[in-house]
Amino acid sequence: MLALHHEQGALRVLERPDPRPGPGEALLRVRLAGICNTDLELARGYMNFAGVLGHEVVAEVEVLGPPRAGAAEPPRATGPGARVAVEINCACLVCPACRRGERNHCPHRTVLGILGRDGTLAERLTAPVENLHAIPAHVPDDAAVFVEPLAAAFRPFEQFEIGANDRIALLGDGKLGLLSGFALAARGHAANTLAIGHHPEKLALLAARGLRVAHEAEVKESGFDVVVEATGSPAGLARALALVRPRGTLVLKSTYAGAPPLDLAPIVINEIRVVGSRCGPFATAVDALARGAVDPRPLISARLPLRDALAGIELAGRAGTLKVLIDPRA
Amino acid sequence: MLALHHEQGALRVLERPDPRPGPGEALLRVRLAGICNTDLELARGYMNFAGVLGHEVVAEVEVLGPPRAGAAEPPRATGPGARVAVEINCACLVCPACRRGERNHCPHRTVLGILGRDGTLAERLTAPVENLHAIPAHVPDDAAVFVEPLAAAFRPFEQFEIGANDRIALLGDGKLGLLSGFALAARGHAANTLAIGHHPEKLALLAARGLRVAHEAEVKESGFDVVVEATGSPAGLARALALVRPRGTLVLKSTYAGAPPLDLAPIVINEIRVVGSRCGPFATAVDALARGAVDPRPLISARLPLRDALAGIELAGRAGTLKVLIDPRA
Numbered sequence: 016m017l018a019l020h021h022e023q024g025a026l027r028v029l030e031r032p033d034p035r036p037g038p039g040e041a042l043l044r045v046r047l048a049g050i051c052n053t054d055l056e057l058a059r060g061y062m063n064f065a066g067v068l069g070h071e072v073v074a075e076v077e078v079l080g081p082p083r084a085g086a087a088e089p090p091r092a093t094g095p096g097a098r099v100a101v102e103i104n105c106a107c108l109v110c111p112a113c114r115r116g117e118r119n120h121c122p123h124r125t126v127l128g129i130l131g132r133d134g135t136l137a138e139r140l141t142a143p144v145e146n147l148h149a150i151p152a153h154v155p156d157d158a159a160v161f162v163e164p165l166a167a168a169f170r171p172f173e174q175f176e177i178g179a180n181d182r183i184a185l186l187g188d189g190k191l192g193l194l195s196g197f198a199l200a201a202r203g204h205a206a207n208t209l210a211i212g213h214h215p216e217k218l219a220l221l222a223a224r225g226l227r228v229a230h231e232a233e234v235k236e237s238g239f240d241v242v243v244e245a246t247g248s249p250a251g252l253a254r255a256l257a258l259v260r261p262r263g264t265l266v267l268k269s270t271y272a273g274a275p276p277l278d279l280a281p282i283v284i285n286e287i288r289v290v291g292s293r294c295g296p297f298a299t300a301v302d303a304l305a306r307g308a309v310d311p312r313p314l315i316s317a318r319l320p321l322r323d324a325l326a327g328i329e330l331a332g333r334a335g336t337l338k339v340l341i342d343p344r345a
Numbered sequence: 346m347l348a349l350h351h352e353q354g355a356l357r358v359l360e361r362p363d364p365r366p367g368p369g370e371a372l373l374r375v376r377l378a379g380i381c382n383t384d385l386e387l388a389r390g391y392m393n394f395a396g397v398l399g400h401e402v403v404a405e406v407e408v409l410g411p412p413r414a415g416a417a418e419p420p421r422a423t424g425p426g427a428r429v430a431v432e433i434n435c436a437c438l439v440c441p442a443c444r445r446g447e448r449n450h451c452p453h454r455t456v457l458g459i460l461g462r463d464g465t466l467a468e469r470l471t472a473p474v475e476n477l478h479a480i481p482a483h484v485p486d487d488a489a490v491f492v493e494p495l496a497a498a499f500r501p502f503e504q505f506e507i508g509a510n511d512r513i514a515l516l517g518d519g520k521l522g523l524l525s526g527f528a529l530a531a532r533g534h535a536a537n538t539l540a541i542g543h544h545p546e547k548l549a550l551l552a553a554r555g556l557r558v559a560h561e562a563e564v565k566e567s568g569f570d571v572v573v574e575a576t577g578s579p580a581g582l583a584r585a586l587a588l589v590r591p592r593g594t595l596v597l598k599s600t601y602a603g604a605p606p607l608d609l610a611p612i613v614i615n616e617i618r619v620v621g622s623r624c625g626p627f628a629t630a631v632d633a634l635a636r637g638a639v640d641p642r643p644l645i646s647a648r649l650p651l652r653d654a655l656a657g658i659e660l661a662g663r664a665g666t667l668k669v670l671i672d673p674r675a
Binding site: 112117120122174252261262267268269270271273274275276277278279280281282283284285286287288289290291292293 | 442447450452504582591592597598599600601603604605606607608609610611612613614615616617618619620621622623
């Protein structure tokens with residue numbers, strides 16, 4: 016099969032043997048995959064990852080591998096022929112973290128296209144059957160391919176309570192910022208949220224969902240109860256600390272490379288609660304797409320065949336590009 | 346009266362006019378005051394503070410000023426003759442933060458010896474009557490003078506729930522670390538807490554309360570549910586992030602000057618909750634002293650008359666010194 020492969024700085028589209036599903040795994044045929052900023056970082060050497068890139072996907076189940084010893088029958092909804100989204104953290108299921116229900120933090124986990132496991136920018140991949148989430152028939156592929164990043168956008172709602180009257184600031188109008196804005200709107204917080212960004216055309220996507228929007232240079236408000244930091248830049252964190260009220264909550268959604276200088280005294284003096292936030296609930300994201308509460312398709316900037324995945328990576332790295340989709344069937 | 350005064354780098358013990366209590370204030374005669382690391386930073390220019398230093402005190406009410414317009418009668422327990430501890434944040438009482446009960450975060454506040462208000466390293470000071478907490482007769486002055494920093498040590502218990510079986514790491518064996526350890530022990534967490542520090546003789550004070558202790562270089566455990574960072578150094582924060590489990594809680598008690606380089610990616614990847622924590626509940630601290638649940642007196646390194654306060658500041662800055670008390674009546 017064709018796949019976008021990275022190893023030691025060499026990024027190539029090449030032929031690889033079809034993967035074979037192990038015990039408890041499914042063999043999946045990729046219908047559509049998305050390129051994430053993390054893929055760009057991995058291609059630059061982040062995590063020292065070697066393998067097939069990609070962790071956003073809508074796929075079709077082709078074959079189930081042998082059952083895992085002692086495991087229950089996998090649900091019919093994700094059996095052969097099913098169209099599915101795929102959770103990226105593949106957990107051991109037996110360690111203390113897994114038994115606590117924190118599979119996304121399993122210390123023994125592999126992660127699709129990120130850590131010790133081939134990813135989705137390929138014709139096929141394998142994944143544990145418990146990671147599969149059926150996609151309702153009326154949700155199109157080009158919406159379903161957003162389930163993974165949309166789930167991440169819904170994650171903060173699992174981590175702490177956002178009050179109905181809380182004033183919210185959303186920093187960043189990239190993919191993560193926009194999906195976070197869509198999630199806030201879907202939860203009824205549009206009117207209480209000020210989205211702060213750089214790009215009028217991207218902020219317009221949030222204004223269309225009812226969020227108030229402002230260019231970064233024009234923000235006059237502060238004292239927000241909740242600030243969601245989704246800029247992916249150290250400057251964003253400093254700005255977030257200036258916007259959050261004493262005893263407010265700052266959600267860190269984005270990482271960035273390196274260790275920039277940071278003055279953390281405001282966290283102590285103003286008793287800020289900082290909440291790191293990563294992978295989210297797939298079921299919630301699928302449900303939001305199924306109900307039409309979120310439509311991520313305005314984020315699609317381009318759609319390329321898998322053989323042109325290198326051009327897709329290049330395009331995804333250009334300023335102004337939002338989501339680049341890769342179609343291995345084109 | 347005599348007072349330890351700072352202005353633009355000049356730190357002096359000098360004669361000042363006796364303060365006069367304004368509406369809603371009390372005139373207090375200092376019985377004993379403590380020197381805090383923040384005083385050392387203020388003397389080096391932090392906050393650009395000009396005035397009388399000091400914010401730890403046990404004092405006696407001499408005179409009440411005129412009542413504040415529309416205010417209720419102050420409680421008898423803190424009337425003339427009462428021995429009191431004094432909350433350091435002097436709030437406006439009418440802004441939204443004050444009405445929410447967050448007086449310590451009033452944006453219009455003055456702070457004893459730190460921000461816009463003379464402090465406790467003097468013969469007398471004034472403070473709002475609502476800031477006074479009566480000290481029971483059987484609590485000696487040299488314990489009562491610790492109420493302010495001990496209240497800060499109890500603050501995390503107000504901010505989130507620490508489970509009975511949570512594994513806790515306490516970083517730092519300075520004054521703040523030791524008082525935090527005493528507070529953890531008073532709340533029944535001694536056996537579940539590993540105190541990590543540099544100084545065997547200070548760690549011994551915690552071991553005596555039932556905490557497990559370890560020299561920083563010898564820690565082999567990790568995956569703590571809760572980590573309390575009280576070292577006052579940027580290295581402490583990096584170490585705390587390495588010790589806390591995924592989805593665990595990191596309490597930031599200590600500030601430090603400047604903006605050191607910090608890699609915050611672990612906060613996002615491991616979904617850490619970081620809780621900034623500053624001033625705490627005076628009533629809880631007074632109660633802990635009254636019940637004998639905490640005895641802070643082993644922290645006393647020296648006791649000097651007010652006229653020798655400069656020597657006290659110098660001594661407080663030496664490695665190994667814990668609490669230096671200043672007695673204006675000596």
